[in-house]
Amino acid sequence: MKRLTYPKWIDAYTKSMHQAFVGMTPADWGPLDFNQCFRALNGAFIEKLHEAIVQIKRKKIPAGEVARHFLSPSGFRAVFYFAVTEYAFSDHTKRAQAREVFDFFNGVLGRMFKKDIWAYESNVIHSENEVAALIRRTPWTKGSSDSARLVARLGNSASALSYALYRDYYVAESQEVYGPYDASSHFGPHHILVIKHYPKMRPIALWPQARTFRHADKKLYLIYEGVKMKCEFIGMHTRYEGDLMSGLRKYAVEIDGVFYNDPKAIKKKTEYIGGLAVKQWGLYRSMSKQDLKMKFLEWMCWSCRPLFELAGTDTGPSDTMMRNLKRARIADRIKMPAMMSYRKYLKSRDWEAYWLKDLYTK
Amino acid sequence: MNEKPILTGFAASQGVAEGRVKVVLDPHKIPTFKEGDILVAKVTEPSMIVIMNKAAAFVTDIGGITSHAAIIAREIGLPCVTDTKNATRLLKDRMRVRVDGTKGEVYRL
Numbered sequence A: 001m002k003r004l005t006y007p008k009w010i011d012a013y014t015k016s017m018h019q020a021f022v023g024m025t026p027a028d029w030g031p032l033d034f035n036q037c038f039r040a041l042n043g044a045f046i047e048k049l050h051e052a053i054v055q056i057k058r059k060k061i062p063a064g065e066v067a068r069h070f071l072s073p074s075g076f077r078a079v080f081y082f083a084v085t086e087y088a089f090s091d092h093t094k095r096a097q098a099r100e101v102f103d104f105f106n107g108v109l110g111r112m113f114k115k116d117i118w119a120y121e122s123n124v125i126h127s128e129n130e131v132a133a134l135i136r137r138t139p140w141t142k143g144s145s146d147s148a149r150l151v152a153r154l155g156n157s158a159s160a161l162s163y164a165l166y167r168d169y170y171v172a173e174s175q176e177v178y179g180p181y182d183a184s185s186h187f188g189p190h191h192i193l194v195i196k197h198y199p200k201m202r203p204i205a206l207w208p209q210a211r212t213f214r215h216a217d218k219k220l221y222l223i224y225e226g227v228k229m230k231c232e233f234i235g236m237h238t239r240y241e242g243d244l245m246s247g248l249r250k251y252a253v254e255i256d257g258v259f260y261n262d263p264k265a266i267k268k269k270t271e272y273i274g275g276l277a278v279k280q281w282g283l284y285r286s287m288s289k290q291d292l293k294m295k296f297l298e299w300m301c302w303s304c305r306p307l308f309e310l311a312g313t314d315t316g317p318s319d320t321m322m323r324n325l326k327r328a329r330i331a332d333r334i335k336m337p338a339m340m341s342y343r344k345y346l347k348s349r350d351w352e353a354y355w356l357k358d359l360y361t362k
Numbered sequence B: 001m002n003e004k005p006i007l008t009g010f011a012a013s014q015g016v017a018e019g020r021v022k023v024v025l026d027p028h029k030i031p032t033f034k035e036g037d038i039l040v041a042k043v044t045e046p047s048m049i050v051i052m053n054k055a056a057a058f059v060t061d062i063g064g065i066t067s068h069a070a071i072i073a074r075e076i077g078l079p080c081v082t083d084t085k086n087a088t089r090l091l092k093d094r095m096r097v098r099v100d101g102t103k104g105e106v107y108r109l
Helices: A009-024 A034-041 A044-058 A063-068 A073-089 A095-112 A128-137 A145-174 A208-212 A263-286 A289-303 A305-311 A319-326 A342-347 A352-361 B046-052 B068-076
Strands: A027-029 A176-182 A191-198 A218-225 A228-232 A234-241 A248-255 A258-260 A334-336 B010-013 B016-024 B038-041 B057-060 B080-082 B096-100 B105-108
Touching (some): A009 A228, A009 A342, A009 A352, A034 A073, A034 A319, A034 A334, A044 A095, A073 A234, A145 A248, A176 A228, A248 A263, A289 A319, A342 A352, B057 B096, B068 B080
Parallel strands (some): B057 B080
Antiparallel strands (some): A027 A334, A191 A218, A228 A234
């Protein structure tokens, strides 16, 4: 029997991916079957990434510098998964190129996160010192069940707008949940800090009408007592133990750098952002399949725009990407059944757990 | 109350709530939704955010622990049952139900 020797990160990555799919499935995602899109590209986006990475290396830009330019670390993690998926569906002729892309992403992710880079349990980008400084400078408001629901609804409206702007596969671009961070030295035992961040909420390059959106960035800072939180692969896939309503001790709402603590003002923002989400969602009704395919390519490139900008390469889809996707037959939705067991997943040729190891061994 | 649940699924967000069913089949056509109604859908989508902020509980045909409905429900402390397979077929508008998000069960009242 052939013995596989592969980088250790593959085990951590595949374990986290499996957990994420167990949590997400069964699923029905849209507005296209993204797996069919990745198949149609046949490695064209990996090629574009590779071209940028070659330039980054030529310019000797360190991984930490690249990491600093990405506002959505979970989005970057998701892009890694999409690149892996694209390669899985490709004709596998560009093995060395794919490995170089995956290794580069792994290196950048290692600089983005303080631990647990594949988010098996947490989504931690802040150091202890950064957390302490953040807690000190935040103007906290006392929490209660009512304020917990008030703030959660604001988060839900922001989340809805995020989904409407980036849809099911690229939503991590503008939704992050960071934590859990230990806040016990400031607030007492069993207190944690959770940060919800909604960046890139005015993506004019993607949606010109976003020019009229009043806000581009929202942050919710939440101090819980007796609540445990974990993430699964991307920050927004959170799971909690404990009561989020009665456990909220302090909170702060920051929108475009301004803090709000008046419940009426927060409610007004919630309604405004929710209204934008509904309106934005309505735009998809008038989009043809070809429009959606092009939007998919725009999302794809947008998610790596900082990388292309640093590299000095073109930020838009390549001709090959457009050509490959334009002529492909793509379904409206991707329907995923419940995830198989971890044992089966490890041995399935359909999943990266199997073939990623193979890619690195040959 | 009938002691046997009329639907079972995945216990995606804890808690119990009672209310009248409102089935949303087309996310582009949101019906009149009263505060405290039970939102029943194949899956939830962001276009439903306004009614999700009014609902007492969510029940969906499909979805897991980190599906959209499940995440939103946990954030605002509402019961949620996902992966019931056929909630949108079995539950009818105005039917009074109890949603037990801790057990993953729906009872007719």
